Amino acid sequence: MLKAVKVRLYPNKQQKQSLEQSFGNCRWLWNYGLNLMNQTYKETGKGLSSYDIKKQIPSLKQEYEWLKLTYSQCLQQVCTNLGTAFNNFFEKRARYPRFKSKHGKQSIQYPQNVKVLENALKLPKIGEVKAVVHRPIEGKLKTVTVTKNRCDQYFASILFEDGKPNPDSSTEGKAVGVDLGLNHFAVTSDGSKFDNPRWIAKHERNLKRKQQDLSRKQKGSNNRNKARKKVAKVHNKVACCREDFLHKLSRRIVDENQVICVENLNVKGMLKNPNLAEAIGQVGWEMFLTMLKYKAEQEGKVYIEVDRFFPSSKTCNVCLNQIDRLSLDVRNWTCSHCGTSHDRDLNAAINLREEGLRLLTCGTRGQAYCRDVRPNRRGRKKSTIGQSVG
Numbered sequence: 001m002l003k004a005v006k007v008r009l010y011p012n013k014q015q016k017q018s019l020e021q022s023f024g025n026c027r028w029l030w031n032y033g034l035n036l037m038n039q040t041y042k043e044t045g046k047g048l049s050s051y052d053i054k055k056q057i058p059s060l061k062q063e064y065e066w067l068k069l070t071y072s073q074c075l076q077q078v079c080t081n082l083g084t085a086f087n088n089f090f091e092k093r094a095r096y097p098r099f100k101s102k103h104g105k106q107s108i109q110y111p112q113n114v115k116v117l118e119n120a121l122k123l124p125k126i127g128e129v130k131a132v133v134h135r136p137i138e139g140k141l142k143t144v145t146v147t148k149n150r151c152d153q154y155f156a157s158i159l160f161e162d163g164k165p166n167p168d169s170s171t172e173g174k175a176v177g178v179d180l181g182l183n184h185f186a187v188t189s190d191g192s193k194f195d196n197p198r199w200i201a202k203h204e205r206n207l208k209r210k211q212q213d214l215s216r217k218q219k220g221s222n223n224r225n226k227a228r229k230k231v232a233k234v235h236n237k238v239a240c241c242r243e244d245f246l247h248k249l250s251r252r253i254v255d256e257n258q259v260i261c262v263e264n265l266n267v268k269g270m271l272k273n274p275n276l277a278e279a280i281g282q283v284g285w286e287m288f289l290t291m292l293k294y295k296a297e298q299e300g301k302v303y304i305e306v307d308r309f310f311p312s313s314k315t316c317n318v319c320l321n322q323i324d325r326l327s328l329d330v331r332n333w334t335c336s337h338c339g340t341s342h343d344r345d346l347n348a349a350i351n352l353r354e355e356g357l358r359l360l361t362c363g364t365r366g367q368a369y370c371r372d373v374r375p376n377r378r379g380r381k382k383s384t385i386g387q388s389v390g
Contacts, residue, residue, distance in 0.1 A: 173258025
């Protein structure tokens with residue numbers, strides 16, 4: 001099973017200079033290769049492969065001697081990553097590759113020859129870098145990615161193969177449906193509600209003050225760079241708090257349940273709503289679902305996504321009656337068929353659990369199977385069969 005561990009690095013002054021040199025060289029090679037690919041396509045109508053860029057590295061080292069200061073396999077890995085970026089673009093998994101800037105996050109990747117010591121990481125041409133290895137890393141190392149964030153903090157993401165087979169998934173046990181929202185971050189089908197921490201709101205005053213100080217500094221000055229780091233530290237604090245909350249909540253849900261049913265949210269589409277874009281961008285739904293998925297797979301548990309067009313909020317979980325419309329400001333509603341009073345989020349979570357179990361019983365994890373999931377209001381064909389939830 002492949003696993004990844006992220007550790008904190010504490011390089012000394014000389015090691016920082018070497019890392020900065022490597023960051024800059026890899027960034028330059030990426031931009032050089034991307035520019036060459038763009039120009040070649042414009043002139044000939046044909047693209048270049050990552051291998052074509054790799055073949056030019058020896059001649060580039062003769063022309064630019066400072067490229068020799070970087071470990072050769074890091075440069076080769078840049079070409080491989082560039083080719084992967086283009087493959088992801090052509091297969092519509094990502095945007096077109098962009099040029100990298102010296103401002104912001106920096107990274108280099110070591111495909112091999114890295115050793116993990118007790119309290120250090122031994123990197124080629126860098127030496128032993130002090131590290132906080134907070135958990136055992138046992139197995140064959142695959143890649144090590146060294147990064148530096150805007151706060152000048154260094155990290156290493158270690159990918160390794162532990163040699164253990166993936167556990168077989170089983171559906172025997174407790175099942176839970178999880179409905180994500182903004183008022184409450186998550187509501188489970190067993191009645192648990194987890195409030196949205198709203199980390200930006202808690203640090204908004206401090207962030208505003210730091211940003212005002214930054215705006216008054218002269219561009220290019222040392223004081224502006226110091227103020228920029230203060231702003232970056234506030235954003236880093238918010239990101240760390242959010243990640244800590246999502247890790248703890250996802251771990252709790254995975255530990256307490258065997259089958260986890262969630263909704264396949266269209267977060268990218270939701271961000272187009274100008275009234276909710278800021279709140280949705282801060283909450284971290286996509287990261288939370290990713291954590292739930294890989295943690296469930298590691299524990300041999302079942303993670304299933306219900307189609308986003310399944311009307312979980314508008315369907316009564318008692319009699320399966322579906323109402324036509326339910327605006328976002330309505331948090332409670334009463335079923336006109338059976339008279340049951342519903343909490344909107346709790347009702348959605350129960351319906352997600354039942355639909356997820358139905359999909360597992362049918363042996364499929366496709367789209368939801370219910371009435372008028374995608375109404376034909378814009379002339380589009382219905383994508384589902386018109387029946388009620390079973």
